[in-house]
Amino acid sequence: MRIDWTTLPEAVTKEVANRIGGTHAIPATAGDHAEIAATVTGTNGKVFVKAAHTDFGVRSLRFELRVSEAVSGSHSPAVEWHFEAAGWLVVGFEHCDGPHADLSPGSPDLDLLGEALAVLSKMQAPDVGLFSPKGRLGFEHPAMDGDTLVHTDLGPANLIVTPGGLRVVDWAMATKAAPWVELAMLTSWLIGAGHTPEQAEQWLARHPAWRSTNADALDYFATKNAEKWVSKSAGATAAWIHDLADWTVRWAAYRRCQA
Ligand SMILES: Nc1ncnc2c1ncn2[C@@H]1O[C@H](COP(=O)(O)OP(=O)(O)O)[C@@H](O)[C@H]1O
Numbered sequence: 577m578r579i580d581w582t583t584l585p586e587a588v589t590k591e592v593a594n595r596i597g598g599t600h601a602i603p604a605t606a607g608d609h610a611e612i613a614a615t616v617t618g619t620n621g622k623v624f625v626k627a628a629h630t631d632f633g634v635r636s637l638r639f640e641l642r643v644s645e646a647v648s649g650s651h652s653p654a655v656e657w658h659f660e661a662a663g664w665l666v667v668g669f670e671h672c673d674g675p676h677a678d679l680s681p682g683s684p685d686l687d688l689l690g691e692a693l694a695v696l697s698k699m700q701a702p703d704v705g706l707f708s709p710k711g712r713l714g715f716e717h718p719a720m721d722g723d724t725l726v727h728t729d730l731g732p733a734n735l736i737v738t739p740g741g742l743r744v745v746d747w748a749m750a751t752k753a754a755p756w757v758e759l760a761m762l763t764s765w766l767i768g769a770g771h772t773p774e775q776a777e778q779w780l781a782r783h784p785a786w787r788s789t790n791a792d793a794l795d796y797f798a799t800k801n802a803e804k805w806v807s808k809s810a811g812a813t814a815a816w817i818h819d820l821a822d823w824t825v826r827w828a829a830y831r832r833c834q835a
């Protein structure tokens with residue numbers, strides 16, 4: 577849940593101002609997990625600031641910080657600085673300028689995503705206490721286990737198309753798993769962006785990790801993931817939960833028809 581920048585203690589805003597040369601903050605309009613997520617501008621430039629002060633928020637941001645430091649490179653914004661003050665953990669990320677990726681069929685951003693996935697699928701999981709598939713998703717299958725760093729939340733809001741290429745942000749749910757788990761999680765976003773389940777699978781089949789995955793493991797994943805989101809959507813009011821239930825159910829239904 578976001579809170580307002582202006583409610584931050586002075587000890588925090590002063591520290592930020594020291595680093596950026598000002599604190600003109602514009603809250604992020606996408607996502608809503610982080611307590612503070614804002615573009616902050618000063619005389620030294622622009623930084624993306626995430627901050628937290630609840631126990632859960634600090635734990636989660638500390639985890640994201642560790643993962644981000646480990647992955648910072650061509651496809652992920654660098655961590656520029658971090659500090660703690662007045663009970664807050666505050667992290668300054670390299671600012672990524674540009675729109676969110678368009679994942680609709682035929683979009684050129686899909687090629688950028690494909691390239692990023694090829695790089696990410698080769699990233700050995702850093703030793704920073706990543707989620708297990710069961711811890712992240714609530715279900716498990718032996719084929720989901722692996723040694724790859726899997727972002728698990730590659731929706732358009734976490735993909736920014738900058739003049740320098742695609743950047744992947746928000747590593748708060750990073751998981752150590754088999755590389756196909758990343759692709760299986762992507763089905764929802766591809767379907768949500770207008771692919772039929774068949775088109776989504778066709779696109780994913782360019783990736784060796786998809787082609788080499790056992791169909792039973794994919795069936796199991798699709799079914800369990802759909803069950804999870806249907807159960808979450810019962811009684812939920814947030815539209816995004818109903819969207820995910822819809823998209824995951826469509827994929828699971830398609831796989832059942834193919835069986
Ligand atoms: N480094 C960055 N530069 C520019 N914008 C960013 C950056 N990181 C995140 N954002 C934007 O802010 C939004 C929220 O940040 P995110 O890290 O995804 O937080 P949340 O955990 O709330 O989803 C993202 O959807 C993206 O639009």
Ligand SMILES: [Mg+2]
Pocket residue numbers: 606607608733734746
């Ligand atoms: Mg996000």
